């Protein structure tokens with residue numbers, strides 16, 4: 001079993017989460033060609049190394065989080081709020 | 096060393112996949128008795144070699160896909176200057192860890208035709224390889240616990256019938272006749288509404304298939320190199336020129352990626368990225384009991400499947416672990432959930448004990464179909480994306496990949512499984528038939 005530290009709830013069983021997948025930059029919906037969009041949708045790096053991923057705390061706070069995990073050992077070294085949340089917090093003057 | 100190993104295969108066969116090569120029948124009732132009496136050691140099934148400086152074809156991965164590709168290259172096309180490299184041992188990947196379900200009742204016509212060819216090759220394989228692969232066509236049941244899965248099964252049955260596959264939807268009474276120990280009452284949490292019944296489906300002995308292909312490829316002159324890891328692939332321009340291994344450099348013009356769960360790492364060596372995510376898949380086996388289960392039983396809704404081996408053990412499997420990983424460790428969550436679901440189906444086996452559990456790596460694609468064929472890098476061909484269903488596809492894939500390499504043309508039977516389908520928006524859509532029932 002691996003536990004996942006949620007930035008809001010703390011250390012929780014991984015079964016409470018949904019692993020959304022590796023984080024990547026979404027192309028601009030207005031300018032992306034179908035080919036670019038499909039590459040974004042389907043193509044994966046699938047590293048055997050440290051990866052940055054999005055997880056969703058489905059059976060908990062129901063919020064998205066970003067984690068850095070090693071896919072060979074499953075060790076998680078960083079868990080943080082996703083970039084969009086950080087931007088939102090900053091725009092609201094929260095830290 | 097046995098002299099018989101130098102026999103060259105005839106270049107083409109009359110029927111694809113049917114070996115016409117005559118190699119000495121090493122395994123027979125007679126040889127068994129002889130060895131029993133003399134107590135001589137059996138000769139090794141395949142040889143060990145020094146690594147040569149160059150090969151016509153280098154296959155990465157000595158699982159069923161790599162071994163079958165080599166076997167059919169040699170058998171059907173007489174191409175024998177072939178090296179199969181594995182960082183571990185023959186069948187150390189998914190090919191030695193799977194639950195060996197073989198069936199062809201898929202959902203898409205191209206899928207059905209493809210897997211049906213494999214079932215036919217499996218039927219002749221013991222004779223072709225002179226190795227008993229113990230293909231037992233006990234029948235395969237996929238249970239439906241709700242209306243939508245019953246609808247998908249009717250759809251599958253119709254597609255199957257059009258393609259000439261024995262496949263039909265049956266009701267709880269008929270299920271009860273095939274598997275008397277199943278709880279088909281309506282008092283369960285997820286009552287069984289019906290099942291897709293596929294009589295030709297069943298199981299093989301996976302080790303025997305791997306070893307049989309390895310021995311067959313070796314006898315025809317291909318070289319199997321275990322403990323030989325591919326570290327990088329050399330290219331010049333957009334062309335493959337060689338492979339760097341833990342035992343030295345090899346030059347070659349053709350590299351075949353048959354590494355399933357590790358496929359993305361080999362692809363990355365030539366700068367390719369594909370829609371592959373590696374997920375562990377676990378399985379478990381119980382202590383042996385007298386034969387009572389006469390079909391493979393799969394329940395997609397309960398995420399579980401079960402079959403009984405000829406030795407009497409129950410083999411259980413489920414869906415993949417829920418996150419990407421290259422770790423092959425089992426987990427308690429898996430056994431816990433599995434036991435709960437199995438007992439919903441067959442409450443009477445609650446006293447049986449699990450002997451062991453294990454995991455293997457599966458390279459999942461978004462449309463539950465493989466990626467086979469040429470790539471933008473000349474000489475780099477792939478046979479990957481085998482997910483949780485690739486063992487049954489070993490024979491047909493080996494045959495098709497051999498044809499592709501020998502003729503440099505994509506065989507019809509794999510033409511919809513090309514890499515370009517993802518960017519061109521032609522996904523195959525096999526999820527309805529491949530998600531849990533491997």
Ligand SMILES: Cc1cc2nc3c(=O)[nH]c(=O)nc-3n(C[C@H](O)[C@H](O)[C@H](O)COP(=O)(O)OP(=O)(O)OC[C@H]3O[C@@H](n4cnc5c(N)ncnc54)[C@H](O)[C@@H]3O)c2cc1C
Nearest residue numbers: 156158159160182188189190194196325455484485486487
């Ligand atoms: C628990 C489980 C149950 C399954 N059940 C079924 C089933 O019932 N029916 C079915 O059809 N399929 C099933 N599968 C899927 C099936 O096992 C695989 O799809 C299939 O075995 C893949 O075969 P392969 O030859 O492509 O790869 P593998 O057998 O995985 O072989 C890949 C090989 O590549 C080698 N390799 C990796 N990297 C390198 C490198 N850098 N250099 C050299 N060698 C390398 C590895 O050591 C390995 O031996 C199951 C899988 C698992 C894990």
Ligand SMILES: [Zn+2]
Nearest residue numbers: 006009057061
């Ligand atoms: Zn949380």
